Amino acid sequence: MSPYFASAWILLLSQAVWALNVTSYADDTFADLVTGHHIQYTPAHAWKAVNNGNCTNCVSRPIASIAYNRTWHESDLSASSQGVTPKATFSFVGESIFVYCIVQQLGPDLSASSYMHFVLDGNHTSDFIMLPTINDEPSYVPVAVYVNTSMPMGNHTLEIFNGIPGKSHASVLLLDYIVYINFKLDAFDDKNNRHLYRSELYNPDTQCHESVGSDD
Ligand SMILES: *[C@@H]1O[C@H](CO)[C@@H](O)[C@H](O)[C@H]1NC(C)=O
Ligand SMILES: *[C@@H]1O[C@H](CO)[C@@H](O)[C@H](O)[C@H]1NC(C)=O
Ligand SMILES: *[C@@H]1O[C@H](CO)[C@@H](O)[C@H](O)[C@H]1NC(C)=O
Ligand SMILES: *[C@@H]1O[C@H](CO)[C@@H](O)[C@H](O)[C@H]1NC(C)=O
Ligand SMILES: *[C@@H]1O[C@H](CO)[C@@H](O)[C@H](O)[C@H]1NC(C)=O
Numbered sequence: 001m002s003p004y005f006a007s008a009w010i011l012l013l014s015q016a017v018w019a020l021n022v023t024s025y026a027d028d029t030f031a032d033l034v035t036g037h038h039i040q041y042t043p044a045h046a047w048k049a050v051n052n053g054n055c056t057n058c059v060s061r062p063i064a065s066i067a068y069n070r071t072w073h074e075s076d077l078s079a080s081s082q083g084v085t086p087k088a089t090f091s092f093v094g095e096s097i098f099v100y101c102i103v104q105q106l107g108p109d110l111s112a113s114s115y116m117h118f119v120l121d122g123n124h125t126s127d128f129i130m131l132p133t134i135n136d137e138p139s140y141v142p143v144a145v146y147v148n149t150s151m152p153m154g155n156h157t158l159e160i161f162n163g164i165p166g167k168s169h170a171s172v173l174l175l176d177y178i179v180y181i182n183f184k185l186d187a188f189d190d191k192n193n194r195h196l197y198r199s200e201l202y203n204p205d206t207q208c209h210e211s212v213g214s215d216d
């Protein structure tokens with residue numbers, strides 16, 4: 001697009017444009033309320049689903065009320081098979097994502113350290129590392145371990161690994177929930193009574209998948 005057309009387009013849109021963010025929540029256990037998608041956990045034996053703090057052989061004991069909807073998924077790298085990096089995978093349509101985990105802030109030793117590795121659309125983007133401060137009584141906090149507000153609007157897949165591949169360390173991951181934002185841009189031309197551009201993916205009020213484009 002030439003600069004002339006680009007600025008003309010912006011000028012045109014500035015006449016009548018409004019925008020809002022549509023926020024969607026996906027609990028670790030229950031489906032994404034809008035799309036019905038579930039977070040996938042692999043290999044299955046490396047993960048424990050904890051509901052209401054009810055888990056007989058989990059290594060972490062946060063109180064259930066700090067978790068979104070009182071549920072989380074625990075993966076203990078020390079207990080997984082050699083060479084397996086437990087992974088949670090989530091696919092969504094959006095431009096921003098926030099991943100919340102419960103991490104151990106204080107603990108008696110480093111066995112509950114957090115080493116996470118993030119791969120977005122097949123590309124490694126970042127790692128999250130947090131070691132507990134040594135203290136007899138453990139304490140847990142919810143933390144946004146991965147935030148990306150600069151993705152192109154569209155389909156994305158985020159893979160969350162417990163442990164940094166190729167490195168050897170203890171690591172415990174408690175996945176709580178994921179939030180993502182669908183950006184909606186709507187431009188209406190009053191004179192001709194038609195939409196110039198509309199981008200709307202999921203409507204949380206109607207829970208419908210809506211069309212993308214202009215009225216023609
Ligand atoms: C929408 O979310 C983005 C982050 O993805 C933020 O930068 C922007 O300010 C938000 N806009 C509105 C209208 O809330
Ligand atoms: C919270 O948990 C209840 C069941 O205990 C479930 O029906 C509901 O869909 C969950 N809410 C969210 C936002 O995941
Ligand atoms: C914990 O899980 C067990 C086995 O599924 C069940 O029998 C028990 O009622 C649960 N307790 C609570 C408090 O949810
Ligand atoms: C992301 O990965 C794809 C292949 O999976 C590659 O073609 C692309 O160049 C990568 N992008 C970046 C920014 O590394
Ligand atoms: C966010 O996503 C963009 C594009 O998909 C990528 O280039 C960038 O590295 C990501 N940022 C983070 C913090 O992962």
Ligand SMILES: *[C@@H]1O[C@H](CO)[C@@H](O)[C@H](O)[C@H]1NC(C)=O
Pocket residue numbers: 093153154155
């Ligand atoms: C996302 O992917 C689905 C299925 O592959 C497709 O139907 C949909 O149009 C895509 N959405 C966007 C915004 O690319």
